[in-house]
Amino acid sequence: MNVVFALLFFAVAASPAELRFAIAGDPKTFDPLHAEESHSEMVRYLTSGVLVRVDRVSGELKPELAESWAVKDGGRSISFHLRAGLRFSDGSPLSAEDVARTLRRALDAKEGSPVGDTFRTSGAAPDIQVSGPRDIAIRYKTPKPGLDRLFDSLGVAPPRLAELPASAGPFFVADYKRGVSVLLRRNPNYWQRDAAGHALPYLDSVRLDIQSNHDIELNRFLRNEINVIDKLSPENFNRVMREKPGAAKSVGPSLDAEFFWFNQAPGRGAPEWKRKWFVSTAFRRAVSGAINREDLGRIAYLGRAHPAAGPISPANRFWYNAALRPRAADPEGALKALAAEGFRLRDGALTDRDGHAVEFSLITNAGNRPRERMAALVQSDLKKIGIRVTIATLEFGSLIERITSSLNYEAALLGLNNTDEDPLEQMNVFLSSGREHAWWPQQKTPATPWEARIDELVLRQAGESSREKRKAAIDEVQRIVADEEPIIYLVNPDALCAAAPSVKGIRPAVSSPHVLWNIEWLRVE
């Protein structure tokens, strides 16, 4: 009987070759073309086979299901040559026809696939040609920037999608218990082998426990019940540093940014006499100059964030404009600049030339402690130059409704999680006609000459296949944004993760998933 219990124990306990980590909620779908929220996206990343994969550390594009590829016609077309003998996890063969079918599904507007947005253009759909079981070519009418790298996000789907679909990535979904866990098992037909010829992945399985409470997740990590935490708050990271120093991994600045902006849209949010302040570059620069970004990183993020200079993080080594510098705190300089614009400081309160007290409301989302702290610090910094800021922390849905729909707000403090190093999607924020043009969406014509210049640069780089030419255009966009400050960039938070020392092969990266991006090479000892 004791032998039976011992065997049962080993069967139920985590296999030594199993990696365990937590996700905050149930994945909405296992269909790789409909993975939108982070939990589905994590499962997609770990299971889907893609043609090419961006190395999250070096940024290089590496072959995956595709053995080779070629971008031609000035970035209008790309052809892939697949590896021989590819199979899905259920043993069915994977061919160029599967790639074509997946891409056609993604592009189909009726499918409503978020992945399709990456591949669509404003013109006609691309032409997809399968010229053999291992050869496929895709041709666009106009150049598509970063065409090859786009295929990092296209998981090739099998012809028939079961509830737990087969996949061509390192793992497949073997079991799912709602509210409890998702179990991934190693794909016996995964194409990759290590230098010694051993089949990858090294891990037998990956268990994703569903746990929404980050404190409980941390406690389980400290008790060795889970091996990895892909994203940690500064407080929890410091706790790991104290209690399990070898497990804490900081990658330095992430691709993310925290910022705030004034609502410049006419007839919404602020009365016209306030809007006059918000549309003034001198006013925005002065407000920006009064803020102590070093303190924001030190206090709001417990030292785990760095002053930001512009829209792209310095962690994004290729695309970041290295000539930019974060604006240093200079309250006296800010007051001088405001005085030149007719503002006066009297009895600790700043007034404009018409005698209006300079005050505005700042909204941010409730429950995000670093952001709430940042709002309080900004409020205190601006009080020193006589500006009264009223902070309103809102439920996230209400906040999004105000900044995207009703535009009923004066200033907003938010952050952006950038998962892609290529700033192509991010540049859409700066298009004056765009819905995402945060400070004044959907302008009929650019409101200022510098916004017109940005429009020109954004559209130019969107149709340019040369990375270097795109870089030149995006560098200038960054310079203009840093100068005119329609968005006041505050800090770039660090990418903070944790991995138990027993997990080998970890190479933390700034891009998400920070410690799981090379899952096929990870081992648990």
Add this chain to the structure above:
Amino acid sequence: MKILRRGAAAALVFVGLCGALAPVAAPHPYDEQYREFLSAPPSARFPLGTDDLGRDRLSRLLYATLVSAALAPASALVSVAIGLLVSIPAAFSRYGRTALSGFATISLSLPWIFAFIALRAELPLDMAPLASLLITFGVMGVAGWAWPARILTAALAEMNDSGWMLQARASGLPVRRIARVHAWPHVAALAAAQFRVLVPVYILSEASLGLLGLGVSEPLPSWGTLLRELQHPDLIRANPWILAPLALLVLVTVCLEILGSSGEVPA
């Protein structure tokens, strides 16, 4: 028991005075950030240490007492007053009791959180912190009418059907005299009990509403917002003095309960 009640009364007066005298007694402004003294332990300069933004905890506790000790009881008073107003007429009619029970049940089962979200959407974002505070506690008071109303209605109905009430009416006592001399002491005791239960509930509810942007906005403190720090057990172990607002809340609740008890020893 008399000594206990006197002690409880003295404690409540002391807490009330601390709050009322906060503007003069607080050693620092409640919003001043001493950024070189973040999460500092207690010292001569900061007797209860500082919070994560370098603000003096003692000063913030005193101002929080001013806010919560004044407004939470006011909210509770509003709820109990509305509860009394609706329960008195309802209690003496079968249909009235049924109708009130129905309305109260509907009110209790409503997802008030969406009402508060909608309210926040309608209120101006640049509303002064004091105005936001008054509206928050006012709306909580109005929304909370159903709890005391149900209990008071049931008690009044039972009293109406009791033997002594029957005798009082049969012996020809005027209704006003019955109400003032005989009924009111019973009702007042129940209403007071409901008031004592609601005060700490509203303090904690205000903290929850802070998550919706209602409630106290930065940098104004309240017991509720100070209690939000207790979400992190790790923080408590390192800085046990952050339990001070909780200790104050427990003290006030216990004192209210002591004052409300009859002091009679059961036979």
